[in-house]
Amino acid sequence: MKPPYKYFATTIEEATALIRSSLGVDAMIVSTNRVQGKDGRLFFEISAVPGSGEEDPVDPTAPDALGEIKGELVRLQQMMSVMHSPGVSLPHLLEHPVLMPACSRMIRQGIENEVMGKILEKAGVLDGVAHLSSREVNQRVVRAVAGMLPVEDPFAAGGNQQKIAAVVGTTGVGKTTTIAKMAATLIMQHQKRVGLISIDTYRIGAREQLKNYADILGIPCFQAFTPGDLLLALGRLQSRDVVLIDTAGQSQYDMTRLKELKTMIGKNASIDIHLLLNVGASLSEMNETVRCFSPLAFKTYIFTKLDETRMMGNIINQVVKYPKAISYVTAGQNVPEDIEMADGKKLSAMLLKHMDVTARKIGE
Ligand SMILES: Nc1nc2c(ncn2[C@@H]2O[C@H](COP(=O)(O)OP(=O)(O)OP(=O)(O)O)[C@@H](O)[C@H]2O)c(=O)[nH]1
Ligand SMILES: [Mg+2]
Known part of the structure; x- marks a missing residue:
């Protein structure tokens, strides 16, 4: 028999093992097909060629054949990444292969299967996608994700009322x-008069760190050790448009300190609390942090350190699981450059970039 050789198996993994044992580790898959046996069972028909044998799998003068093989390999790679993600319905994807590029991208970003299902549903592509190209599916997914990321400006114009914001987190x-x-x-972009308060009484140098920034910006900065101190400091900053309160970092498991924090800021209805989450943290860590800080009734998420990870699916995972608006995202150590107001379209494009041209345009 001349190559390519045909192999039959019920799973790709089984087929890959079969091909490797018969043609060696360098074997190349040239096509995959899903076929139905006489007994009605579905299985894979995979054609492969030896990788380094004397037989050349591709006629170099046939560019069409090469393109086709490349396409098959990309499809197979996408399918493999879907298969390794528990819970994703492979039969559904095989039935609707136009969903594969989008699903593969979402999985690689760490978007959970359940969330992916919701995204596909919102994008209106879960079923009945026969008339759509994968590019159109991608565009719909980018739009759906943007719509699922609520954003909020904590300092949006609201008359002359003073805004007080505290940041909390690990x-x-x-x-x-x-x-x-x-x-x-x-100060620089919105001409606001800002004042700072530090209630970080734990770490030596914490106040100095904030005071240094306050001095550079030429704004007042107070330290508060007790709820009484905090009221006093707020009183002294009454004329400021915005007061920002820095808190001590704490383990999400330290209930005593979380209670102290609640006593300090959780009971004052005029203070909006914003929870910072490191995008690079695992979803279980994020969930635990959110669970522990939730008695503070925080208003928005601020996702930090976007520059330190390539997997940002946890942003949407978290927002879908525990819905709150996102106010800011930060992506670097530079003050003040590396912060941006959250923007659903931009975040979606960032999450799914390289998936299609529209996404890239929005993201840049
Ligand atoms: N790469 C990166 N680093 C960041 C970002 N934001 C803050 N950092 C760095 O993270 C480190 C800790 O930042 P801090 O602002 O001191 O963190 P904190 O939450 O106030 O820390 P504690 O008060 O000790 O709990 C510093 O080295 C910052 O420069 C970001 O968006 N990206
Ligand atoms: Mg700090």
Whole structure:
């Protein structure tokens, strides 16, 4: 028999093992087909050629054949990444192969299967996609994700009413740096009068870190040790448009300190609380942080350290699981540059970039 050789198996993994044992580890898959046996069972028919044998699998003078093989390989790679993600319905994807590029991208971004299902449903592509190209599916998915990421500007114009915002989160997530970035942006871009308060009484140097930023920006900065101090400091900053409160980083498991934090800021209805989450954290860590900080009734998420990860699916995973608006995202250590107001379209494009041209245009 001349190559390519045909192999039959019920799973791709089984087929791959079969091909490797018969043609060697360098074997190349040239096509895959889903076929139905006489008994009605579905199985894969896979054609492969030896990788380094004397037989050349491709006629180099036939560009069409090469393109076709490349296409098959890309399709197979996408299918493999879907298969390794538990819970994704492979039969559904095989039935609707136009969904594969979008699903593959979402999986590689760490978007959970359940969330992916919701996205596909919102995009209106879960079923009945026969008339759509995969590019159209991608565009719909990008739009759906954008619509599923609620955003909110915590300092949006609301008359002359003073805005008071506190940032909370685990140790080192970027609270103090984010406060400095927010303060600088509010002062420079929105001509706001800003004041700072530190209630981080745990870490030596915490107040100095905030005070240094305050001095550079030429704004007042107070330290508060007790709820009484905090009221006093707020009183002294009454004339400021915005007051930003920095808090001590703490383990989400330290219930005593979380209670203290609640006593300090959780009971004052005029303080809006924003929870910082490191995008690079695992989803279970994020969920745990959110669960522990939820008694503070925080208003928005601020996702930090976008620059430190290539997997940002947890943004949408988290928002779908525990819905809150996103106010800011930060992506770097530079003050004040590395902060942006959250924008659903941009975030969606960032998450799914390289998936289609429209997404890239929005993201840039
Ligand atoms: N790469 C990157 N680093 C960041 C970002 N935001 C903050 N950092 C860095 O993270 C480190 C901790 O930042 P802080 O602002 O001190 O964090 P914190 O939450 O106030 O820390 P504690 O007060 O100790 O809990 C610093 O080195 C920051 O420069 C970001 O968006 N990207
Ligand atoms: Mg800090």
